[in-house]
Amino acid sequence: MLTNRQLFLLHMGQTSPSPMMVEIVRAEGIYMYGPDGKEYIDLISGVSVSNTGHCHPRVVEAVKNQVDAYMHLMVYGEMIQSPQVKYAERLTSILPAALNNCYFVNSGSEAVEGALKLAKRFTGKSRIISFKNSYHGSTHGALSIQGSELYKNSFRPLLPETFQIGFNDEESLDAIDHRTACVIIEPVQGEAGVICPENSFLIKIRDRCTATGAMLIFDEIQTGFGRTGYMFALERYGVVPDILLLAKALGGGMPLGAFISSKEIMSALISNPVLGHITTFGGHPVCCAAGLASLNVIIDEHLVETCNSKSVLFKNELTHPLISEVRGDGLLLAVQLIESDYVKYVIGHAPEYGLILDYFLFCNNAFRIAPPLIISEQEISKACIRMKKLLDTAMSNAKN
Numbered sequence: 585m586l587t588n589r590q591l592f593l594l595h596m597g598q599t600s601p602s603p604m605m606v607e608i609v610r611a612e613g614i615y616m617y618g619p620d621g622k623e624y625i626d627l628i629s630g631v632s633v634s635n636t637g638h639c640h641p642r643v644v645e646a647v648k649n650q651v652d653a654y655m656h657l658m659v660y661g662e663m664i665q666s667p668q669v670k671y672a673e674r675l676t677s678i679l680p681a682a683l684n685n686c687y688f689v690n691s692g693s694e695a696v697e698g699a700l701k702l703a704k705r706f707t708g709k710s711r712i713i714s715f716k717n718s719y720h721g722s723t724h725g726a727l728s729i730q731g732s733e734l735y736k737n738s739f740r741p742l743l744p745e746t747f748q749i750g751f752n753d754e755e756s757l758d759a760i761d762h763r764t765a766c767v768i769i770e771p772v773q774g775e776a777g778v779i780c781p782e783n784s785f786l787i788k789i790r791d792r793c794t795a796t797g798a799m800l801i802f803d804e805i806q807t808g809f810g811r812t813g814y815m816f817a818l819e820r821y822g823v824v825p826d827i828l829l830l831a832k833a834l835g836g837g838m839p840l841g842a843f844i845s846s847k848e849i850m851s852a853l854i855s856n857p858v859l860g861h862i863t864t865f866g867g868h869p870v871c872c873a874a875g876l877a878s879l880n881v882i883i884d885e886h887l888v889e890t891c892n893s894k895s896v897l898f899k900n901e902l903t904h905p906l907i908s909e910v911r912g913d914g915l916l917l918a919v920q921l922i923e924s925d926y927v928k929y930v931i932g933h934a935p936e937y938g939l940i941l942d943y944f945l946f947c948n949n950a951f952r953i954a955p956p957l958i959i960s961e962q963e964i965s966k967a968c969i970r971m972k973k974l975l976d977t978a979m980s981n982a983k984n
């Protein structure tokens with residue numbers, strides 16, 4: 585009989601020649617466990633998904649209750665499904681008043697696609713502006729606005745009339761003009777290696793969009809749900825977008841995405857043509873039940889409030905000759921090393937040290953730390969001790 589490892593390589597489509605290849609049989613809180621019982625500290629949350637940790641009892645209970653009641657009933661937008669309406673109500677109650685209408689989809693990329701279509705439909709314009717080193721997903725539309733040529737070139741032709749300007753580059757904001765349907769931006773760039781906006785950059789973009797009639801889209805797919813020390817990064821920067829994109833932690837560990845706007849803007853999708861944007865599984869009731877339970881955990885367990893002190897703890901503990909900088913807000917951190925060779929070594933050998941770490945797509949001299957927000961101070965110290973041992977070994981071995 586073949587092992588799961590062999591089956592993985594034989595029958596599963598691969599995304600790279602060097603997958604992590606760690607087999608997990610169980611996960612709980614910040615921990616994952618291998619078939620041999622080996623414990624791994626999850627320092628990336630399945631890439632900013634498991635904000636309330638793995639298998640939080642309240643999330644598991646919500647999933648079980650919903651599975652017992654019903655699973656898929658009908659395509660999105662037709663029937664009144666209690667988990668969807670309750671989650672939409674709860675989410676919009678914690679967002680700025682203008683963001684009062686949720687369109688649920690299945691993933692981040694789909695939220696991006698829906699938002700781009702909504703902006704084109706509402707403004708009647710077609711130009712889309714995004715940012716260098718931005719990541720918005722892998723579907724054709726999302727890829728078209730990605731800020732890295734490396735990933736785009738092999739898949740052309742892509743969407744026309746898409747332009748990438750510099751993040752934190754005020755002068756390039758002139759590119760936003762009366763022909764622009766929308767500007768899409770991650771308020772904190774994730775895959776670029778955690779780059780925060782400077783000098784009121786987001787406010788300047790907001791002003792320019794308002795002046796030209798372009799819609800401002802915030803992609804908070806990675807920054808949402810407490811990750812940066814605020815429930816949403818938009819709170820920190822005092823800017824309300826026309827459309828907000830959520831996914832990843834939105835589903836509490838289940839696949840769910842959403843684009844959120846005002847009722848007036850969202851109504852553009854109702855007609856001309858009718859059914860101009862539809863989805864079979866969008867807002868799956870089990871995913872919405874899980875997402876709502878997870879959001880309630882974030883609020884009830886005060887996970888946003890404790891995020892910044894945990895961030896400081898990581899920054900204080902992570903001192904090492906190989907580390908040149910630990911940057912970022914909340915629990916979305918980039919640990920920059922003095923050379924990219926060390927990053928490769930550290931991420932590749934992390935599982936041996938009981939750690940799960942990961943790369944950034946567009947920043948090869950840093951690795952990511954984005955643990956579940958439930959991580960305790962003791963667990964942060966334990967993780968940092970393991971990381972420093974790993975860095976010590978990297979220092980002596982990476983170049984051999």
Ligand SMILES: Cc1ncc(COP(=O)(O)O)c(C=O)c1O
Pocket residue numbers: 631691692693694696719720721722770774775803804805806831832
């Ligand atoms: C900022 C951002 N937008 C969009 C996406 C795409 O989301 P998904 O992988 O769910 O399609 C990601 C995924 O990493 C992301 O980080």
